[in-house]
Amino acid sequence: MPDTATTKTEHIMQVMRDKLASRALNAGDRLPSIRQLATAMNVSPSTIVEAYDRLVAEGLVRARRGAGFYVSDTKLPPLNIADMGNERPRDIDPFWVSRQSLDAREGMLQPGCGWLPEDWMPQDALRKGLRQLARADDAILTNYANAHGSQKLRRYLLGRFAEEHLPVSLEQIMLTGSASQALDLICRMLLRPGDAVLVDDPGYFNFHALLRAHQLRVIGVPRKMDGPDLDAFAAALRDAAPRLYVTNSALHNPTGMALSPQIAHRLLSLTADHDVTIVEDDTFADLEPEPSPRLAVLDGLSRVLRIGGFSKTLSASVRCGYIAGRQDWIEKLVDLQVATSFGGPSPVATELLSSVLIGGGYRRHLSELHTRLAAARKRETKKLAQLNIRPWSDPRGGFYLWCEFPDDIDTGEIARRCVTDGVVLAPGNVFSPSRSAIRFMRFNVAQMNNPKVYVALEKAMT
Amino acid sequence: MPDTATTKTEHIMQVMRDKLASRALNAGDRLPSIRQLATAMNVSPSTIVEAYDRLVAEGLVRARRGAGFYVSDTKLPPLNIADMGNERPRDIDPFWVSRQSLDAREGMLQPGCGWLPEDWMPQDALRKGLRQLARADDAILTNYANAHGSQKLRRYLLGRFAEEHLPVSLEQIMLTGSASQALDLICRMLLRPGDAVLVDDPGYFNFHALLRAHQLRVIGVPRKMDGPDLDAFAAALRDAAPRLYVTNSALHNPTGMALSPQIAHRLLSLTADHDVTIVEDDTFADLEPEPSPRLAVLDGLSRVLRIGGFSKTLSASVRCGYIAGRQDWIEKLVDLQVATSFGGPSPVATELLSSVLIGGGYRRHLSELHTRLAAARKRETKKLAQLNIRPWSDPRGGFYLWCEFPDDIDTGEIARRCVTDGVVLAPGNVFSPSRSAIRFMRFNVAQMNNPKVYVALEKAMT
Known part of the structure; x- marks a missing residue:
């Protein structure tokens, strides 16, 4: 017959191992306090201490004197980045643009996205x-x-x-x-x-x-x-x-x-x-x-x-x-x-x-946005022209510019290249049921005030 | 006695008509091949031919020489949104309970709803x-x-x-x-x-x-x-x-x-x-x-x-x-x-x-809820018993009691009467695809600690 105390300790250990394996707890995270976990699991604090000590012995957890227990940095099995959903090989289709934009990693530039930067918002x-x-x-x-x-x-x-x-x-x-x-x-x-x-x-x-x-x-x-x-x-x-x-x-x-x-x-x-x-x-x-x-x-x-x-x-x-x-x-x-x-x-x-x-400030916020966007449309139109990329139209508001690229350029290919340089674009055919917009691209002028966008574009076009 | 062949043909025709009405098959779609359908429906190919020919005569289907049978472009019946249970004045149906509960006016009592009162929440x-x-x-x-x-x-x-x-x-x-x-x-x-x-x-x-x-x-x-x-x-x-x-x-x-x-x-x-x-x-x-x-x-x-x-x-x-x-x-x-x-x-x-x-307080909030709900289940079970309304089961948690009413009572009718007295209920047949729960009702014990609920119930039952 198993010793009850041992079984309880092992149960606690297994719960924590599962949390580590599933990444509910990550390298460097603090484990629940001994008192908290004892209450939550309905066991005595000494059972938790025993379980934590044995996890320390296994190398999964380390103790910091007086500051609790932490997930060890070294022993976690490697996560498979390909499973993260970001880098799947898929066609340049509507889902490609949406997912690339929504799931963009920290630091990615997003001239292809459909929203304003957070510091433009109220x-x-x-x-x-x-x-x-x-x-x-x-x-x-x-x-x-x-x-x-x-x-x-x-x-x-x-x-x-x-x-x-x-x-x-x-x-x-x-x-x-x-x-x-x-x-x-x-x-x-x-x-x-x-x-x-x-x-x-x-x-x-x-x-x-x-x-x-x-x-x-x-x-x-x-x-x-x-x-x-x-x-x-x-x-x-x-x-x-x-x-x-x-x-x-x-x-x-x-x-x-x-x-x-x-x-x-x-x-x-x-x-x-x-x-x-x-x-x-x-x-x-x-x-x-x-x-x-x-x-x-x-x-x-x-x-x-x-x-x-x-x-x-x-x-x-x-x-x-x-x-x-x-x-x-x-x-x-x-x-x-x-x-x-x-x-x-x-x-x-x-x-x-x-x-x-x-609240009263919303109309003022809008009129500030209009002014700021007019300036951005003008500024980015000029910069795009240096790459021979021309707006097809002259919008009187908003953040979109629908632009035509020089002959023989497939904007889907440009988008594919730029994403590896950290720039997410919205190539024309994504917008075209007839797929007749291969030389077009939609730019968001509020997301382009960074030279890296143009460096990546120029590199992809040559 | 019906002619078996005729019955079979009519059955096939009805199956195809249903598919058209539900838009499982749409204008221009090819019907299953005669051999396929004969095998699937376990009838002879000649029965299928007969059924298809008669659908052609009705205008629902047309034949293309050597290329099979197709859904006609013109004769599809309009979709009936009333099939969703939408028509007003409406039956006591799922939408009735949802809308009565969500749109309850200030002061309405809601023993039929599926949520806790706001002062039970964190x-x-x-x-x-x-x-x-x-x-x-x-x-x-x-x-x-x-x-x-x-x-x-x-x-x-x-x-x-x-x-x-x-x-x-x-x-x-x-x-x-x-x-x-x-x-x-x-x-x-x-x-x-x-x-x-x-x-x-x-x-x-x-x-x-x-x-x-x-x-x-x-x-x-x-x-x-x-x-x-x-x-x-x-x-x-x-x-x-x-x-x-x-x-x-x-x-x-x-x-x-x-x-x-x-x-x-x-x-x-x-x-x-x-x-x-x-x-x-x-x-x-x-x-x-x-x-x-x-x-x-x-x-x-x-x-x-x-x-x-x-x-x-x-x-x-x-x-x-x-x-x-x-x-x-x-x-x-x-x-x-x-x-x-x-x-x-x-x-x-x-x-x-x-x-x-x-944040730490959530588990405590839950254990308080459990205690409070256990007391409410006990309290309301006793009060319901005075009206000869008996729980069918003895739940060990949650806020629902599934209760049986005395003989000959239609709980849909009870619900209809109570709503005019400001009490929204959830009658049994709303939960029952076979509509075999006419004597049942779901009560939410957290929403019943008000004598008016019982006054309305008693009045509706007499």
């Missing part, structure tokens, strides 16, 4: 909001949101929409986990695998990935300076019988251009005779110094659904998006979000966003 | 965490999370799993927006519309709603005191060829019971010969005073995926769930989450959760 207002939250009602800190999401934040959106002369009711707005989740819910409501969806070519690559995850047929319509090519659009309506068109009108991603009033009107007229719903993503709205035409406003939200979020100008960490549309659709979308996420975004998140948006 | 630790967050790095406040989600929180989970002797690596864990979203991503990865999924009957109603939103066939297996009825489970494996089984083992929702070690082992053995993945929802783990058997641990995460979250014991406002499973699956699930939500839960959220979980 940090002070966020910190103030967090301090306020620390004094908020209990319910905000621990309860689920109501099914449509924070009334306060929806009221704010209502006010913003009213400024555009887009009258909606509170029940026509719901909050979602993000703008991507907004599109995701809409696809679930309206579409079935195999349905055709029109997108801009070039257009936002992650929306293409999302649509493909729904097993939809993604059909690109060439995007021109002032909107989609209407002849191609009409032909696609006729030939593919699409159920949905997904676009962004303001500061179109990646070209940075706006829809002209004429194209906006003609596009709505064209689709009127077809059973096509339009999703207009307004994510970049707050980066626009002057408002440009919106399909949602012309249409009055009858066949257009507006989606958006706060990640580009406020925080991408505090996840929240929204959908505005017909009330009967919003009801269904709310049910769908309850079924698939048990409700919308965190009350902690929406309270924090509301405090920044309504 | 408010002080959350407030301390928010004050710490107000001083955190800029990047945490405004950047996207990495694609797998916070390392710190994943390391914490790793440590907890190691205590259960479930060795996993960091790359086998990903964070999601919620436990529901975890299941949602898994359904997207593994299943297609029309696939069969086994669930417990009774079982968590929102999972049933989620599975139906994916257009899956939800098949209930009777849940007994110690786990699913294994004879029924084996029959369902044989007859329905399910791809997935979704369950929770610890403090099963709604019965509050655990899986016995014997049932756990036999269940895994039973499924080993079938291509069935098991999703084990561990949401209630921290409410368990003593650990009970887990399929994930026995299986070592080869065919079992573990999902869970922090909403029951820490905060439902700070949204975050997780998935642990095979690394190749987690890689795919991470890509799917990037496509559909552009990444996982907010760094603000995960930092806040980590600060509470690792």
Whole structure:
């Protein structure tokens, strides 16, 4: 019969060995204090002391006099870096850009990413909001949101929409986990695998990935300076019988251009005779110094659904998006979000966003961003020109420049080379369902104020 | 007596019509070859030819000379969103309970809801965490999370799993927006519309709603005191060829019971010969005073995926769930989450959760909850007995009591009456795919310490 004390000691040792093997504890980490672990494991402190001492003897742990026990630096089995998810050989596709950007290691430069550097964001207002939250009602800190999401934040959106002369009711707005989740819910409501969806070519690559995850047929319509090519659009309506068109009108991603009033009107007229719903993503709205035409406003939200979020100008960490549309659709979308996420975004998140948006400093923050981005667009355009890289368009806001490279250059290859030099890029074909943008690349001017970007680009181009 | 050949033909036609209605087959798709389908359906090829010819006559299918049969482009019936249980005024269904609970007005009592009152939650630790967050790095406040989600929180989970002797690596864990979203991503990865999924009957109603939103066939297996009825489970494996089984083992929702070690082992053995993945929802783990058997641990995460979250014991406002499973699956699930939500839960959220979980007071908070809940279960059991409402089981943890009402009482009707008196309930049939729980109801003992609950119940029962 085993000695109980020995068994307990061995049990403790095995628990700690498992923690080391699984890297729950790493080299240099402090082990739980003897008293803590004794309480947690319901054994006497002497059992823990015995277990720790034997782990020291094994070399896995070392003791520091008076300062507790630490994981030894030397005995951990090596981690297989290839398993870390970062360096997998994969095609240069939408997932490549997303994962390279999201999982970029400390010190990587990211002219290919879709967000502003943290020091461009309203940090002070966020910190103030967090301090306020620390004094908020209990319910905000621990309860689920109501099914449509924070009334306060929806009221704010209502006010913003009213400024555009887009009258909606509170029940026509719901909050979602993000703008991507907004599109995701809409696809679930309206579409079935195999349905055709029109997108801009070039257009936002992650929306293409999302649509493909729904097993939809993604059909690109060439995007021109002032909107989609209407002849191609009409032909696609006729030939593919699409159920949905997904676009962004303001500061179109990646070209940075706006829809002209004429194209906006003609596009709505064209689709009127077809059973096509339009999703207009307004994510970049707050980066626009002057408002440009919106399909949602012309249409009055009858066949257009507006989606958006706060990640580009406020925080991408505090996840929240929204959908505005017909009330009967919003009801269904709310049910769908309850079924698939048990409700919308965190009350902690929406309270924090509301405090920044309504706090007074947000409009000043935006106008500072506009000025700073205008300067960055000018500065980086000049630097890119030295490498014969030319903006295809002249955006009046935002952080994107859609650029053309010299003849015979495959920007996918450039991206592949640059990532080994610590620079993550967004090559053109990632945005193009027809893969006709091999000589294009989307640059984020706010992420390029570092000579290393240009050193890597020049090296990759030669 | 019906002509057997006619019946068979009609059966084939109905199978194909269902496939079209559910969009398992879409406009332009090729129908299965005559030989294939004849073999699969165990009928003669001439029966299939007859069925296809008649579908051609109906306009649903067209024949291409020498190239088989195809779905017609024009005749697909419109999708019926009402199939999801959406129509208003609505039945007492999963959406009814979710929406009544989430949208409860100030002052409503909620013995039917699935969460603890806010004053049972670790408010002080959350407030301390928010004050710490107000001083955190800029990047945490405004950047996207990495694609797998916070390392710190994943390391914490790793440590907890190691205590259960479930060795996993960091790359086998990903964070999601919620436990529901975890299941949602898994359904997207593994299943297609029309696939069969086994669930417990009774079982968590929102999972049933989620599975139906994916257009899956939800098949209930009777849940007994110690786990699913294994004879029924084996029959369902044989007859329905399910791809997935979704369950929770610890403090099963709604019965509050655990899986016995014997049932756990036999269940895994039973499924080993079938291509069935098991999703084990561990949401209630921290409410368990003593650990009970887990399929994930026995299986070592080869065919079992573990999902869970922090909403029951820490905060439902700070949204975050997780998935642990095979690394190749987690890689795919991470890509799917990037496509559909552009990444996982907010760094603000995960930092806040980590600060509470690792802060030291969390285990004490749990043991206080266990004591408080044991007292509440005893107290409310006594009060319910006065109305002849008896717990079906004797849970050893958690806040649920699954109770049986006296003969001839329809708990759906009770719920309908009580909501007009300001009391939201969770009637049994909402949990039961077979709708065989009309005399049952799930009570949340932490939400019942108010005489008005019993006044409303008594009034509704007479």
